[in-house]
Amino acid sequence: MRLTTIFAAITCASQAVAAPSVLTDLAPIHGLVSAVMGDVGTPTLLLPPRADPHSYALRPSDARALSNAELIIWVGHDLTPWLADPIAALAKDAISLELLETAGWDRRELHDDHGDDNDDHDDHGHGDYDPHAWIDPAVAAVWVGYIADQLAVVDPANAAKYQANAGSYAAELMRLRTTLKARLAPASGQPIIWPHDAYGYFEDAFDLLSVATIADAAANSPGPAHIAQLRNLPDVACVLADPEISDRWTAVIVEGTAANSGMIDLIGADVPLGADHYINTLQAMADTVVNCVGK
Numbered sequence: 001m002r003l004t005t006i007f008a009a010i011t012c013a014s015q016a017v018a019a020p021s022v023l024t025d026l027a028p029i030h031g032l033v034s035a036v037m038g039d040v041g042t043p044t045l046l047l048p049p050r051a052d053p054h055s056y057a058l059r060p061s062d063a064r065a066l067s068n069a070e071l072i073i074w075v076g077h078d079l080t081p082w083l084a085d086p087i088a089a090l091a092k093d094a095i096s097l098e099l100l101e102t103a104g105w106d107r108r109e110l111h112d113d114h115g116d117d118n119d120d121h122d123d124h125g126h127g128d129y130d131p132h133a134w135i136d137p138a139v140a141a142v143w144v145g146y147i148a149d150q151l152a153v154v155d156p157a158n159a160a161k162y163q164a165n166a167g168s169y170a171a172e173l174m175r176l177r178t179t180l181k182a183r184l185a186p187a188s189g190q191p192i193i194w195p196h197d198a199y200g201y202f203e204d205a206f207d208l209l210s211v212a213t214i215a216d217a218a219a220n221s222p223g224p225a226h227i228a229q230l231r232n233l234p235d236v237a238c239v240l241a242d243p244e245i246s247d248r249w250t251a252v253i254v255e256g257t258a259a260n261s262g263m264i265d266l267i268g269a270d271v272p273l274g275a276d277h278y279i280n281t282l283q284a285m286a287d288t289v290v291n292c293v294g295k
């Protein structure tokens with residue numbers, strides 16, 4: 001065989017190499033990774049869009065997905081404490097990128113106004129830091145760089161592509177942050193009751209006010225005394241439910257008050273998966289807040 005033919009054969013072979021097997025935890029993280037992978041491949045999503053990340057039981061197919069993964073990209077054990085052991089046991093050879101453990105962004109502490117007035121939530125598995133950090137696009141923009149770095153480790157042939165995708169996507173995320181800040185300006189300073197203690201990064205990024213949350217950071221059910229307290233808060237503009245905190249609670253809280261209610265979703269369960277998922281989810285969150293406050 002002539003040398004040029006051999007080179008051609010090698011090139012063809014390397015192009016046919018399968019995309020790396022990448023597993024992600026939540027739909028928005030799947031979206032970030034999809035944007036960085038671009039046309040190289042598609043990551044796998046572990047949690048079904050409507051699953052509660054705070055409490056989830058792995059299915060046999062999830063165990064298979066974990067053992068097949070070369071790279072696992074997840075928010076971290078503060079959000080999904082149940083996922084740390086299966087990763088250690090089933091995905092020993094995989095690289096684990098725990099996004100909450102990365103540097104270059106400011107961690108925020110949890111609120112203390114979620115009202116543990118009727119029980120003890122100290123053992124719910126969360127640390128003192130808020131694990132719902134993806135909902136600030138500036139944090140997501142930092143994470144995208146780490147995602148590209150680890151993709152390059154498992155798939156060096158496409159490293160340049162991952163870095164280029166991450167660079168342009170991070171810039172897009174920062175533009176999104178500016179757009180959403182303008183969109184949310186009318187809601188700034190309005191008293192809002194949030195579903196569970198999960199929206200602090202969103203509040204900080206967009207100058208939104210929290211007067212209380214219905215539930216704590218792990219989305220444990222609120223007690224009757226706490227609900228009564230929320231009903232008595234003055235001048236509340238908007239009370240929000242989310243997929244983890246039922247709108248039955250918001251109905252009870254707004255009844256007989258001037259407050260509006262709405263449904264916000266930081267996981268984007270109704271948003272189609274893929275490279276646009278993250279941005280569409282954040283846009284829908286902003287629309288929900290503006291509509292709820294401005295009704």
Ligand SMILES: [Zn+2]
Binds near residue numbers: 054132196218
């Ligand atoms: Zn949560």
